[in-house]
Amino acid sequence: MRACVRLGRGCVPVRAGLLLVLIPPLLVALQLALVGPWLPRAQRAAREGAEEREGAVAFSVISIEPERSSRLRGAQGRRPDSKEEEEEEEEEGVERSDGARAYEDENEITSRQVGPRAFEVQPWASGEPSFKAELSRIITYITRPHVNCSKVLCPGQVQASRGPAASLPWLLCAEDWLLPAAATLCVAYSFSMDGGDADFLKTVSGLGCEIHRFDPSNSNASGGHLGNSLVSNHGERGVVTQHKMWLEWRAPKKRKHRTRGDLGSVSQTLADIMAALGHHTVHFLYANLLSAEWRVFQNWIELGTLEHIHHLVAMVHLQWAGFEVGGTDEEVVRYWFSVLWGLQESGLKLVHNSAGDGHRVLKQTVENAHSSYTLSWVNTRH
Template structure:
């Protein structure tokens, strides 16, 4: 009897022992389960209440101590070598920084195109005749009529004279410099070709600067390759044996007021050296260098610091550092003129020069040169 009871209790004890591991595992899940890592959720609904989710992104500019500048290239332009960065000592660096700040202050107020936009072909394809007709039509059609003008050699405003003078300055009251603002005038011309212009702006009482690298006659004012100013001495002409450059020097040294300058400098550097933020009247006969100079003014924004511009454009050959087929050159010239217009200049007068040669070809509907008068309506 006892034997039977012993054998019947064995299955019960064995079953209880078999239930112990599952019970222990279940107890472990209850105690430690909430601490187990959960799969990362992708939705906002899976975040715990009150939790804050954010990302931190760090962006640092790529630094390159050997950066180089290159001029824009396009049809009608010859390639230029890249300019190398100049290494200067601490003194020159501080001086350059001050000049750069002065120049930057002037440029920060300027709004306009920074690159020259090459215009599409007028006929949809290269055509010398079509491109010539477009540019001649453009430079012979004034965009603004002035009822009151300043004529060559005449500092008093009057009605437009009869005939076709070489240039005219629009003398509308809203366009002339304010009476309480000292006006500044620059002239870039050789062999006295700017005499009438100098007479006009001197009569207005402007601070006048004449630039001529061939000038060897000190007929009053300053002379030499130094940039000295008459500091507002109205009517006095400061003469500088210097010329305009369209490229930044390979070893650029910023000039401050009164420092010695090179034989040629950019307009921005000349203005910075003389302490001018604005040139109210500017005359330029640059003997075919005008196209690259204009491009530099457009891309640097310097043109927007010029209120009145009288300039002679030469069409008999492509010009300095301008190349390509004839129709490409014509399209480049037109693109430069469009860049001036986009910068705020409006044509008020056009005077044709002598000769009928355009890019060494004799033409019936064009002249070898034109003297153009612009006014900046965005000042």
């Protein structure tokens, strides 16, 4: 007797009945395989969501981009992507490639020419901490010029003379290849609050330089307020422009780099001041920073600013560690020497030294050392 499956009034064999039961699911599966990719996105999303609820695992991919560095420390040749950077380019006089012109003046500092570098602390003078050994090394370094100049410019003079005089407070090396060409407008900066830069200003004025003097206590500075307005005096040779501003050595983590005009603060790094005034090069720089010179010099080394300074006259103070400089006495003196070594590695060579009053070094009386020195350097890489 043959088994059958009753359908309505008829009877279908079991094998045929199984086929009738399986065919509809197979047709549905075939239809999904052929038509599924063409289903609306919402339907597919709903189906995928149902699959996830049934145990499927979903992944999210997060893209992390490094924060853009300041333009002064930026990568070479980078094109600005943000609207803010485009605005800065326009303020600098730089047109993008579709503008068919790129403005680049000889006295325009750019991010391609200044970059970050490491500041290196030099090894101990005697292989181990020793105040005596460290002091001996730095005093020897300070009192032995690295370059002999046959012609020099003395304080207050504009005509070169032969040979340096030991009694001079400072001097400028006047070798022809170290001075700006006659057709070049030289630029001079002075940072002083005690009026000790009078002879320096007289000398660079006689050379016909564009001169900027910075003094945060000067009530006659440009701008008439906190003095943070940097106005250039292009074309006015020998004229001294006053600025109520001082040098900063702490670079903010996030800073909108400005190129011209109001910097918004009474303290700025030298690199930002140069950029705001539109100067790529400072031919002559005088600085008496009242013990802030060590951290300021370190900032110049790290930013590469020293590559754009041709002559530097600066006073260094040894009676105390200096602003934001700490450690044991031997550590402080080793740091000082490391800063001076960094100046040399940046191209500056010592041409003259003049000892100041007193014999106190870090609150200790040292007969063969002085509390301050005025040092004159020249950049031999130009």
